[in-house]
Amino acid sequence: MVPERSVRRVLMSGDTVGGVWTYSLDLARELTGRGITVTLATMGPAPSSDQRREASQISGLRVNHRDLALEWMDHPWDDVARAGDWLLELAARERPDVVHLGSYAHGALELGAPVVVVGHSCVLSWWEAVKHEPAPPAWARYQDAVQRGIAGADKVVAPTRAMLAALHRHYGPLAQDRCQVIANGRRRFGGPVTGGKQPVIFAAGRLWDEAKNLALLDAIAPRLKWPVRIAGEPCAPSGRSLSIHAAVALGHLSAAEMAQEYARASIYVLPARYEPFGLSALEAALAGCALVLGDIASLREVWDEAAAFVPPDDPGELAHTLGQLIRDDRRRTVLAASAQRRARDLTPARTATAYLDLYQRLVAGDR
Numbered sequence: 495m496v497p498e499r500s501v502r503r504v505l506m507s508g509d510t511v512g513g514v515w516t517y518s519l520d521l522a523r524e525l526t527g528r529g530i531t532v533t534l535a536t537m538g539p540a541p542s543s544d545q546r547r548e549a550s551q552i553s554g555l556r557v558n559h560r561d562l563a564l565e566w567m568d569h570p571w572d573d574v575a576r577a578g579d580w581l582l583e584l585a586a587r588e589r590p591d592v593v594h595l596g597s598y599a600h601g602a603l604e605l606g607a608p609v610v611v612v613g614h615s616c617v618l619s620w621w622e623a624v625k626h627e628p629a630p631p632a633w634a635r636y637q638d639a640v641q642r643g644i645a646g647a648d649k650v651v652a653p654t655r656a657m658l659a660a661l662h663r664h665y666g667p668l669a670q671d672r673c674q675v676i677a678n679g680r681r682r683f684g685g686p687v688t689g690g691k692q693p694v695i696f697a698a699g700r701l702w703d704e705a706k707n708l709a710l711l712d713a714i715a716p717r718l719k720w721p722v723r724i725a726g727e728p729c730a731p732s733g734r735s736l737s738i739h740a741a742v743a744l745g746h747l748s749a750a751e752m753a754q755e756y757a758r759a760s761i762y763v764l765p766a767r768y769e770p771f772g773l774s775a776l777e778a779a780l781a782g783c784a785l786v787l788g789d790i791a792s793l794r795e796v797w798d799e800a801a802a803f804v805p806p807d808d809p810g811e812l813a814h815t816l817g818q819l820i821r822d823d824r825r826r827t828v829l830a831a832s833a834q835r836r837a838r839d840l841t842p843a844r845t846a847t848a849y850l851d852l853y854q855r856l857v858a859g860d861r
Contacts, residue, residue, distance in 0.1 A: 500854065500857075501530060501591045501592055501850065501853045501854055501857055502529075502530060502531065502591055503530065503531045503532075503533070503588060503590045503591050503592075504525060504530055504531070504532050504533070504590055504591065504592050504594055505533050505535065505581075505585055505590035505592075505593045505594070505605075505607070506521075506522065506533065506534045506535070506593075506594040506595075506596070507534075507535045507536070507537070507581060507593075507594070507595045507596050507597060507600065508534060508536050508537075508596035508597075509536055509538040509564050509596065509597070510536050510537075510538045510539055510540070510541050510542075510545060510559070511538050511539065511564070511700075512700060513614070513771075513773040513774070514614050515536070515541075515545060516680070516773055517596075517614070517678055517773065518534055518536075518596065519534075519548060519555075520678075520679065520680065520681065521842065521845060521846055521849065522534060522552055523552050523555075523842065524843055524845070524846030525846055525849075525850070526552055526553060526554030526555055527554075528846070528850070529554075530554070531554055531556070532554060532555050532556070533556045533558065533584060533588050533590070534549070534556065534557045534558070535558050535559075535560075535580065535581060535584055536558070536559045536560075537559070537560055537561075537562045537563075537573075537577050537597075538561075538562070538563075538564050539561065540559060540561055541557070541559060544748050544749060548749065558584065560577065560580055562574075562576055562577045564597065565597055565598065565599050565636065565639060565640075566616075566617050566636070571635065571639075574599050574600075574639070577600065578599070581600055581603060581605065582603060582605065585605040585606050585607065586606070589606070589607075590605075590607050591607060591608075591853070592607055592608050592609075592610065592853045592857065593605045593607050593608070593609045593610070594610045594612065594849070594853075595609060595610065595611045595612065595643075595647070596612055597611075597643075598611055598613070598616070598639065598644060599639040599642070599643045601642075601643030601644060601645075601646045601647035602639075602643045602645070603646070608648045608649075608853075608856035608857065609647045609648050609649075610647065610648065610649045610650075610651055610849075610852065610853070610856070611643060611644055611647035611649070611650050611651070612651045612652070613650065613651065613652040613657055613660075613770070614653070614657075614770060614771075615657070615768075615770045616640060616660065616661065616664065616665075617629060617633055617636055618633065618636075618637060618640075618660075618664040619657075619660035619661075619663075619664060619768065619770075621633070623705065623768035623790070624704045624705050624767050624768055637664070637665065640664075641665045644661065644665050644666075644668065647672075648672070648856055649672055649673070649674060649852060649856065650668060650672055650673050651674050651676050651849075651852070652673075652674075652675055652676075652770070653675070653676065653677055653678045653770055653771035654675060654677070654770060654771055654791075654792045654795050654796060655675055655795060656770070656790075656791040656792035656795055657771070657792060658673055658675055660770075661673075674848075674852060676845060676849060676852070677771070677840055677844075677845065678773060678840065678845060679776075679840045679841045679842040679843070679844055679846075680776045680777055680780065680837075680840065680841075680842065681780075681841065681842055682780040691758065691759070691782065692758045692760065693719075693720045693721075693760060693820070694720060694721055694723060694758055694759045694760060694761075695711075695718065695720050695722045695723070695759065695760070695761045695762075695816065696722075696723050696724075696725070696755050696756065696758070696759035696761070696762050696763070696783070697711050697722070697723075697724045697741075697762065697763045697764065698724070698725040698726055698747075698752065698755070698774050699726045699764070699774060700726055700727055701724070701726045701728045701736040701738065702727070702728060702729060702736050704767065705766060705767050705768035705769065706726075706769075707765045707766055707767050707788065707806050708724055708726065708736075708765075709736060710765050710806070710807075710809055710812060711741065711763050711765055711812065712724065712738050712739060712740050712741045713740070714809050714812055714813040715740035715741040716740050717813045718813065718816055718820065719817075719820055720760075720761075720820055721741075721742060722740070722741035722742065722763075723741065723742045723744055723755065723759070724738055724741045724742065724743060724744060725744040725745070725746070725751075725752065725755060726744075726745075726746070727745070727746050728743070728745070752777070756777055756778050756780075756781035756783060757781050757782075759778070759781075759783050760784065760826060760830075761784050761785075761786060761816065761819055761820075761826065762774075762775065762778030762779075762783035762784070762785055763786045763787075763812075763816070764785070764786075764787050764788060765786070765787070765788045765804060765812055766787065766790060766793065766806060767788060767790065767806040767807070768790065769788065769790065769792055769793055770792050771792065771796065772787070772793055775787060775796075775797070775801075776796075776837050776840055779797075779800070779830075779833035779834055779836065779837035780834065780837045782830050782834055783830060783833070784801075784802070784819060784826045784827075784829035784830040784833065785797060785800070785801035785802065785829065785833045786801065786802045786803075786812070786815055786819070787801045787802070787803055787804070788803070788805075788806040789803035789804055789805050789806065790806065796836075796840075797833065798836075799832065800829070800832035800833045800835070800836040801829065801832075801833060802815050802819065802829060
């Protein structure tokens with residue numbers, strides 16, 4: 495028997511760019527598996543055929559898409575307003591018990607249900623970490639929209655304490671009882687490949703995103719004894735792009751192809767300047783890769799002693815750390831095992847349980 499006041503319907507918003515899509519589907523899969531109907535409203539570029547196929551395999555998930563600019567893109571505000579009108583229509587039609595937003599600005603809307611805003615990342619903290627300076631005045635409207643959206647939400651969630659602190663610093667102050675940290679989770683996909691782990695270094699991410707810092711790995715690739723393989727979309731929605739010169743450029747890979755790369759690689763590298771959580775590192779750890787990560791607060795928080803850390807802007811230190819791991823089989827094996835143990839605690843089921851507890855408290859009146 496379902497309790498009278500339990501959560502039955504969730505309206506979720508997200509986008510099709512990067513890890514937010516993966517996060518949204520993993521959470522939706524868990525929620526629908528517990529009898530909850532999820533309506534996912536996505537914006538940004540149209541879902542790829544792989545994305546559509548993945549979503550279609552989740553019973554109880556309804557995906558709606560509009561090709562609208564996201565709030566962190568150039569000149570998005572007309573589209574952000576259109577997206578708001580669309581979310582209001584969806585909320586009126588679906589009558590959700592909870593609205594779970596993957597962006598900030600729409601937290602200011604009256605959506606007829608408790609609103610959870612999730613801070614996956616933000617422009618001001620990205621700019622600070624990547625450019626080593628405050629965001630320019632051109633982002634003032636963005637800052638105002640984010641502040642209003644966060645102020646309008648009933649709860650604000652971030653995947654790490656570091657990301658929550660960034661939201662507090664740039665858009666706060668945020669009352670402690672309105673905030674919560676819920677770590678992301680990921681399930682392992684794909685299986686082992688013939689021959690097991692190979693002498694290969696792998697990295698993945700949006701090549702055009704300076705925060706991922708994959709150009710640093712490409713620059714030191716000629717100094718390494720093992721081949722370096724980098725997967726990721728080279729072109730940004732704005733048209734800006736980054737080319738890979740020394741490493742093997744794999745381009746965009748399907749989920750199955752990514753699983754094979756993770757399974758083969760002995761070392762996974764994410765020398766990030768900015769990464770609020772790092773789903774790709776979690777995927778790599780689940781596949782048994784030793785992790786070499788940018789030495790930033792969020793990645794330290796998630797991985798602690800289960801990874802090797804390098805300063806994001808020090809090519810010599812990255813080359814030295816990778817060279818040591820290439821030579822030291824025991825150290826590499828210990829790191830991989832530590833990362834895998836940590837990764838097994840970061841499950842979608844655990845993430846969904848935390849969100850369901852939050853939803854239930856909101857429905858019960860803890861607003």
